[in-house]
Amino acid sequence: MKPPRFAYHDPRSLDEALALLAEHGDDGKALAGGQSLVPLLNFRLAQPEHLIDLNRIGALAGITRRAGRLHIGTMTRQSTLEHSALVRDGWPLLTEALTYVAHAQIRNRGTVGGSVAHADPAAELPVAFNALDARFRVASRRGERTVAAADFFVTHLTTALEADEALVEIEVPPTPAGTGHAFTEYARRHGDFALGGAAALVTVDESGTCTRAALALLAAGPTPARAPEAERALVGAGVDAQAATEAAARATAEIHPTGDIHGSGEYRRDLVEVMVRRAIELANERAVSTREAGRSANGASGG
Ligand SMILES: Cc1cc2nc3c(=O)[nH]c(=O)nc-3n(C[C@H](O)[C@H](O)[C@H](O)COP(=O)(O)OP(=O)(O)OC[C@H]3O[C@@H](n4cnc5c(N)ncnc54)[C@H](O)[C@@H]3O)c2cc1C
Structure with missing residues (x-):
């Protein structure tokens, strides 16, 4: 199957992407790794009129530790998280969860934020983030907010994200010794x-x-x-x-x-x-x- 027609937008900054989401969010979708969204388009289960591609916004990818907490940019590829020594040493639950996610080729393309925003109840990362008490940083032109994992997942394939919002970062607290x-x-x-x-x-x-x-x-x-x-x-x-x-x-x-x-x-x-x-x-x-x-x-x- 081929996807329905859509207008493709290629923003180079988060500000530009948020402006596009503010304008087209109601009948548009962010495109991350495309590993869930593109099959949905091809099966015509999703028919957005606008796709806002986040892949050229370099600032949205990366893994850092700040003040003991893990910060993961939404566009970080699942395979990057899987192979991160920082993550393996401090948050090995994420490393172990990722070994069960799809296949290497899909993890190379699929993003951490895409898995969270897609909110499939059979997806491993949302479950691991929930156990780890992660918080999700969300942005729109209206401002930023942080949503606890416990409040983020609303129901099957539905999150607390509003149509004009993008998930930008996932923050994970450290786990105690022992x-x-x-x-x-x-x-x-x-x-x-x-x-x-x-x-x-x-x-x-x-x-x-x-x-x-x-x-x-x-x-x-x-x-x-x-x-x-x-x-x-x-x-x-x-x-x-x-x-x-x-x-x-x-x-x-x-x-x-x-x-x-x-x-x-x-x-x-x-x-x-x-x-x-x-x-x-x-x-x-x-x-x-x-x-x-x-x-x-x-x-x-x-x-
Ligand atoms: C054959 C196959 C097997 C798979 N098996 C598994 C599996 O075992 N376990 C598993 O967890 N996953 C599996 N997946 C899904 C895979 O992990 C996807 O990569 C993931 O679900 C979505 O990530 P993505 O970056 O590809 O997002 P996309 O497909 O690009 O987007 C998914 C959804 O999230 C939204 N979105 C993405 N990023 C953002 C953002 N930053 N802000 C707001 N909204 C956003 C999109 O608008 C879309 O609605 C499989 C996929 C395939 C094709």
């Missing part, structure tokens, strides 16, 4: 959209007691939801197999994934529960080994 991460998912073939999955961050103190947990669910509903009750239930004791199993059951008690040709709603619910349990167990294992490694290093330097 934190382990895990991203788990199941897809029929590697690179396919997930049938279910989860992101987990577990923080433990020196004695192995869980002091903080963050859980976010993949492909479990219309948005990448957190599981606050299950998170609270993990805090205050060591995370053993029973605690992980109970927290996973609690996290998925209220979810109602939609069934399709790949699996019934019931199958998907059970799958997400297993993925959450495995994510909690792996994140906890990694948190405990981080603490043990810290103790051995201190012991070695003390001796």
Whole structure:
């Protein structure tokens, strides 16, 4: 299929892009990597009259750490994020999540901001950003605002972005010392959209007691939801197999994934529960080994 006719705009600065979005946002769309938008155009599922291409705005791409926080420009390619040593060292949940996103060719072209703005509930990055308490910086000619991940994803393929707004940056806070991460998912073939999955961050103190947990669910509903009750239930004791199993059951008690040709709603619910349990167990294992490694290093330097 060929896309419908549209006017193509090629702004060279964010100001120019925002002016175009202010003028055409109601019947136009930003174009980032095109890996979701172009198929939608070709299938005529989206028919914008104007496309505002963000690819020539160099200032929108880049990864930096400022005051301990990670800043990712919206046009940063997914593969750049995947291979960033800064991200791997400080925010390894993002690196792990990216290994499940599509295929290398798509990650080379697809952008971090495009994945967030597209808001597919089976997309990995929104889930990881939600678990990490990320904030999204959004701009329009009316000004700038910052939206917490918890408020950004409204429903399937719908975000808090207004028609004249562009997502410009994603800001991720640091995780506390003693934190382990895990991203788990199941897809029929590697690179396919997930049938279910989860992101987990577990923080433990020196004695192995869980002091903080963050859980976010993949492909479990219309948005990448957190599981606050299950998170609270993990805090205050060591995370053993029973605690992980109970927290996973609690996290998925209220979810109602939609069934399709790949699996019934019931199958998907059970799958997400297993993925959450495995994510909690792996994140906890990694948190405990981080603490043990810290103790051995201190012991070695003390001796
Ligand atoms: C075969 C295939 C398999 C895939 N598998 C996966 C997968 O397993 N997991 C996964 O997460 N993704 C997958 N994807 C999608 C891929 O990750 C896309 O790159 C991503 O969803 C969209 O990013 P993009 O930069 O290509 O955005 P585009 O396709 O250019 O845009 C997507 C949407 O976001 C809007 N948008 C983009 N940038 C901005 C911005 N800065 N401000 C406001 N609005 C903006 C656009 O207007 C559009 O509505 C797959 C894609 C393909 C083709």
